[in-house]
Amino acid sequence: MVQKFAVSDASFERSPGQDEDIFAANMVDQKNGGPITxxxxxxxxxxxxxxxxAVNDVMVVLSGKLSVTGPSxxxxxxxxxxxxxxxxxxxxxxxxxEGAVTAYVTYxxxxxxGTD
Amino acid sequence: MVQKFAVSDASFERSPGQDEDIFAANMVDQKNGGPITxxxxxxxxxxxxxxxxAVNDVMVVLSGKLSVTGPSxxxxxxxxxxxxxxxxxxxxxxxxxEGAVTAYVTYxxxxxxGTD
Numbered sequence: 001m002v003q004k005f006a007v008s009d010a011s012f013e014r015s016p017g018q019d020e021d022i023f024a025a026n027m028v029d030q031k032n033g034g035p036i037t038x039x040x041x042x043x044x045x046x047x048x049x050x051x052x053x054a055v056n057d058v059m060v061v062l063s064g065k066l067s068v069t070g071p072s073x074x075x076x077x078x079x080x081x082x083x084x085x086x087x088x089x090x091x092x093x094x095x096x097x098e099g100a101v102t103a104y105v106t107y108x109x110x111x112x113x114g115t116d
Numbered sequence: 117m118v119q120k121f122a123v124s125d126a127s128f129e130r131s132p133g134q135d136e137d138i139f140a141a142n143m144v145d146q147k148n149g150g151p152i153t154x155x156x157x158x159x160x161x162x163x164x165x166x167x168x169x170a171v172n173d174v175m176v177v178l179s180g181k182l183s184v185t186g187p188s189x190x191x192x193x194x195x196x197x198x199x200x201x202x203x204x205x206x207x208x209x210x211x212x213x214e215g216a217v218t219a220y221v222t223y224x225x226x227x228x229x230g231t232d
Contacts, residue, residue: 001186001187001188001202001205002184002185002186002188002189002191002199002200002201002202002205002207003191003199003200004184004191004192004193004197004198004199004200005197005198005199005200006196006197006198007196027198027200028200034172034202034203035172035223036172036174036221036223038174038198038200040198056150056151056152058152058154058221060176060178060219062176062196063196068118068120069118070117070118071117072117072118073118075118075119075120076120077120080122080123080178080179080219081120081121081122082120082121082122082143082154082156082219083118083119083120083121084118084119084120084121084143084144084154085118086117086118086150087150089117089118091118103176103196103198105152105174105221107151107152107223
């Protein structure tokens with residue numbers, strides 16, 4: 001079913017495997033029967049998350065700014081920009097002073113693949 | 117490789133199978149070896165595109181507004197909102213007076229699956 005999601009619809013939960021001020025809210029996932037997960041992420045100011053990507057993960061920055069450091073260097077995404085993170089890479093995601101909100105899409109489902 | 121994309125990086129081409137003022141620019145696709153396509157879409161004012169979805173398609177609205185009508189009704193996404201369109205549904209995508217820009221993610225690759 002075609003669906004529309006706003007950040008205000010999201011029920012954020014702390015991302016597993018970390019104690020930072022980083023939260024995720026799946027809007028579509030394995031429970032919906034499709035192959036992809038869609039959701040929103042919320043990062044407090046100056047938070048850091050390091051992981052080996054268990055899935056392909058695309059983030060669209062909706063507010064604030066995020067930097068992602070991988071084996072080939074660092075990229076920073078501002079509002080309206082897209083960060084692509086392929087499965088298998090070791091990345092460190094870092095928010096800046098203003099925090100960040102993202103929309104994300106993963107394939108396959110990150111909750112089934114594990115997060116680290 | 118982790119990558120960051122901005123709309124200003126995009127080389128838009130007219131979406132296949134239609135003569136409307138609707139353009140797409142893949143930033144990551146089958147040529148990159150991963151399973152998902154990532155790109156940007158651009159819609160002129162009051163454009164309409166009807167198709168049966170050959171892939172799962174997620175759009176994040178970056179500017180303007182888009183309405184999508186499917187079998188179960190219509191949703192409208194504004195800036196920062198996400199529209200999820202599952203494979204196999206018949207949809208009509210319509211832009212409004214101000215046009216629209218989107219970021220999209222598809223699984224599998226839409227250029228391999230065909231667009232209608």
